[in-house]
Amino acid sequence: MKLQNKVAIVTGSTSGIGKYASFALAKAGARVTVTGRRSEKGEQVVQEIKANGGQAIFVQADMMHEESYEYLVNETLQAFGQIDILVNNAGNIIEKSFLELTVDDFQQFITLDGYAYFRMMQEVIPHMKNGGSIINVTSLAAINTIPTHSLYSFVKAGVTQMSKGVAQEFAGQNIRVNCLLPGAVDTEMVAGNPNSDFIRSLIPMQRFSTPEEQANIIVFLASDDSSYMTGSSIVADGGVRGI
Numbered sequence: 001m002k003l004q005n006k007v008a009i010v011t012g013s014t015s016g017i018g019k020y021a022s023f024a025l026a027k028a029g030a031r032v033t034v035t036g037r038r039s040e041k042g043e044q045v046v047q048e049i050k051a052n053g054g055q056a057i058f059v060q061a062d063m064m065h066e067e068s069y070e071y072l073v074n075e076t077l078q079a080f081g082q083i084d085i086l087v088n089n090a091g092n093i094i095e096k097s098f099l100e101l102t103v104d105d106f107q108q109f110i111t112l113d114g115y116a117y118f119r120m121m122q123e124v125i126p127h128m129k130n131g132g133s134i135i136n137v138t139s140l141a142a143i144n145t146i147p148t149h150s151l152y153s154f155v156k157a158g159v160t161q162m163s164k165g166v167a168q169e170f171a172g173q174n175i176r177v178n179c180l181l182p183g184a185v186d187t188e189m190v191a192g193n194p195n196s197d198f199i200r201s202l203i204p205m206q207r208f209s210t211p212e213e214q215a216n217i218i219v220f221l222a223s224d225d226s227s228y229m230t231g232s233s234i235v236a237d238g239g240v241r242g243i
Ligand SMILES: NC(=O)c1ccc[n+]([C@@H]2O[C@H](COP(=O)([O-])OP(=O)(O)OC[C@H]3O[C@@H](n4cnc5c(N)ncnc54)[C@H](OP(=O)(O)O)[C@@H]3O)[C@@H](O)[C@H]2O)c1
Pocket: 011, 012, 013, 014, 015, 016, 017, 018, 035, 036, 037, 038, 039, 041, 061, 062, 063, 064, 089, 090, 091, 092, 093, 112, 113, 137, 138, 139, 140, 181, 182, 183, 184, 185, 186, 187, 188, 189, 190
């Protein structure tokens, strides 16, 4: 129970990496705020955590909306009285040829995968009175890219670099900020992707990650096991970078 007495917010936890991160954080003892737009799926995550002896609440929120950031923090404080861990994870992928990208694509993608991460950190940090751990789930695309991922890579790289600056600024208050850069993960986001076989062919391990494998790293970054790590990035990509 490495995270006993800790409270975590996990954005985008109705499915995929966020869902399994919520399970893993709760198993390690944290009380968890599960959030996303789909309330039925979010409630199912909460029920599963409770069935396994953990504590969690679901807060419905759309991370494209400005009012959601403060609302999530307030609901968490009301339920649990503190915030120690933030997992910024709610996101999407955008895969388009560069000249097909629209202004709307740019604005929507940067809001969800960039601005929401920035605003959640701003809202949470003032409440991390006894230190804390922020994990920003970005992507291997922050450091490696493929055609059609130019906008995706731009935003993920920006958040990864922003995290280093935030880490430096708050290191003295024992607030750690690290990034997880997953390679391909078997989640709803990639289900049915026509490029799946091509992507798999680039992975030395010849398979996608499970969301549980990414969740284990999130627990490591959330806990004191990573107490000397801040401003760092962990890449979990099945060996792609080695190519
Ligand atoms: N899967 C991969 O291969 C991969 C690789 C590298 C990085 N990542 C990153 O990992 C993160 C999680 O992705 P995933 O693979 O776990 O995908 P996923 O299974 O599709 O989960 C995405 C989560 O984000 C939430 N979300 C999406 N739009 C939202 C919005 N407007 N407001 C609130 N929540 C929203 C979804 O919840 P609702 O639909 O209920 O709102 C869902 O819980 C993303 O940041 C993604 O870019 C994924």
